[in-house]
Amino acid sequence: MSTKTDWILQELESLKEAGLYTNIRTLGSPQGAWLVVDGKKVLNFCSNNYLGLANHPRLVQAAHEALDRYGVGPGAVRTIAGTMDLHLDLEKRLAAFKGVEAAITFQSGFNANLATIPALVGKEDVIFSDELNHASIIDGCRLSRARIVRYAHNDVADLERVIKENKGTYRRALIVTDGVFSMDGDIAPLDEIYQVASAHDILLMVDDAHGEGVLGRGGRGIVDHFDLHGKVDIEVGTLSKAFGVVGGVVAGKAEIIAWLRQRGRPFLFSSAMTVPDTAACIAAVDLLEESTDLVDKLWDNARFFKAEMKNLGFDTGHSVTPITPIMLGEAPLAQEFSRKLYENGVFATAIGYPTVPKGKARIRVMISAAHEKEDLEKGLEAFARVGRELGVIS
Numbered sequence: 001m002s003t004k005t006d007w008i009l010q011e012l013e014s015l016k017e018a019g020l021y022t023n024i025r026t027l028g029s030p031q032g033a034w035l036v037v038d039g040k041k042v043l044n045f046c047s048n049n050y051l052g053l054a055n056h057p058r059l060v061q062a063a064h065e066a067l068d069r070y071g072v073g074p075g076a077v078r079t080i081a082g083t084m085d086l087h088l089d090l091e092k093r094l095a096a097f098k099g100v101e102a103a104i105t106f107q108s109g110f111n112a113n114l115a116t117i118p119a120l121v122g123k124e125d126v127i128f129s130d131e132l133n134h135a136s137i138i139d140g141c142r143l144s145r146a147r148i149v150r151y152a153h154n155d156v157a158d159l160e161r162v163i164k165e166n167k168g169t170y171r172r173a174l175i176v177t178d179g180v181f182s183m184d185g186d187i188a189p190l191d192e193i194y195q196v197a198s199a200h201d202i203l204l205m206v207d208d209a210h211g212e213g214v215l216g217r218g219g220r221g222i223v224d225h226f227d228l229h230g231k232v233d234i235e236v237g238t239l240s241k242a243f244g245v246v247g248g249v250v251a252g253k254a255e256i257i258a259w260l261r262q263r264g265r266p267f268l269f270s271s272a273m274t275v276p277d278t279a280a281c282i283a284a285v286d287l288l289e290e291s292t293d294l295v296d297k298l299w300d301n302a303r304f305f306k307a308e309m310k311n312l313g314f315d316t317g318h319s320v321t322p323i324t325p326i327m328l329g330e331a332p333l334a335q336e337f338s339r340k341l342y343e344n345g346v347f348a349t350a351i352g353y354p355t356v357p358k359g360k361a362r363i364r365v366m367i368s369a370a371h372e373k374e375d376l377e378k379g380l381e382a383f384a385r386v387g388r389e390l391g392v393i394s
């Protein structure tokens with residue numbers, strides 16, 4: 001007898017057969033260099049906690065103090081009764097940190113994209129979008145109902161070509177790109193993209209989720225990295241990666257931020273970041289403004305690990321950031337590699353289709369400032385052992 005949901009069971013089964021079923025591990029410890037995963041202590045090579053802030057004592061303390069003063073929740077959507085002075089404080093601090101006129105926060109980076117893109121373009125408009133953009137950009141583009149024109153990944157000549165092809169067919173246009181592409185660790189050529197955007201007078205938006213707290217002076221992001229202050233119209237970021245908490249941010253010109261407070265649907269129809277999240281993020285900005293030590297350590301660790309992996313003979317792709325993909329090809333091999341790493345005390349998830357193209361499965365190692373040299377050495381030993389066992393390296 002078949003039921004309405006049999007197809008789901010079949011789909012789940014075929015994911016398992018293809019090595020594409022995601023087994024979600026359970027953590028029994030805070031985020032850090034080491035984790036307790038399904039009851040076992042393992043080295044953490046998976047999280048986006050670039051600076052080790054997710055369990056930083058200063059952030060934890062700030063959250064505690066705010067809880068004592070404000071309680072837990074924001075109480076309503078922000079336009080009705082859910083904007084606390086904490087939220088405005090965080091936005092001012094983020095704007096100052098990034099060197100922009102204004103900033104607005106959202107519940108997540110995903111929501112920041114869903115809010116921003118449909119507020120800026122609509123049915124009569126066009127979006128020029130890098131073909132490898134993050135899912136939240138793609139969904140934001142779709143929600144806007146603007147025509148979506150994809151250009152080849154990081155290919156500025158192709159961007160120019162599609163703009164010329166579509167000239168005169170739209171009311172407004174938007175160019176949107178990830179800053180750092182999270183699966184390969186490459187960076188958008190934002191300086192060249194800016195030249196094109198400026199030549200054609202098109203709004204330019206970058207989603208710097210993996211660049212915030214990582215790229216630029218003291219982690220000020222990709223716009224700072226390319227010294228494009230005042231030139232990129234919209235910078236989207238997340239507070240869930242290097243900032244170690246949760247939340248999204250859009251930074252840019254005052255009128256754009258003011259417009260998002262009026263027309264960003266996740267801002268208008270979903271409640272704000274919670275009290276402890278907001279307070280912890282303010283403490284994260286404090287830390288980043290006080291010192292570049294954590295950002296420097298992140299990059300030192302990443303350079304060391306990447307060089308050693310190359311020496312071992314692994315293909316680490318073409319990352320220019322702390323994101324270190326270990327290219328393995330087929331998804332079942334990547335899954336087996338990940339399983340064996342776990343047996344060897346290392347937590348590093350396999351990533352396959354649809355997150356990356358078919359045949360480009362990998363283990364993505366996320367290095368952080370929370371790691372010590374000896375942690376990285378332990379990780380390298382495990383990779384060498386498993387790599388030899390599976391014939392990936394000799």
Ligand SMILES: *Cc1c(COP(=O)(O)O)cnc(C)c1O
Nearest residue numbers: 108109110134182207209238240
């Ligand atoms: C992680 C990520 C997001 C989502 O951020 P959250 O705050 O976790 O919702 C959005 N865009 C890009 C490019 C990302 O890498």
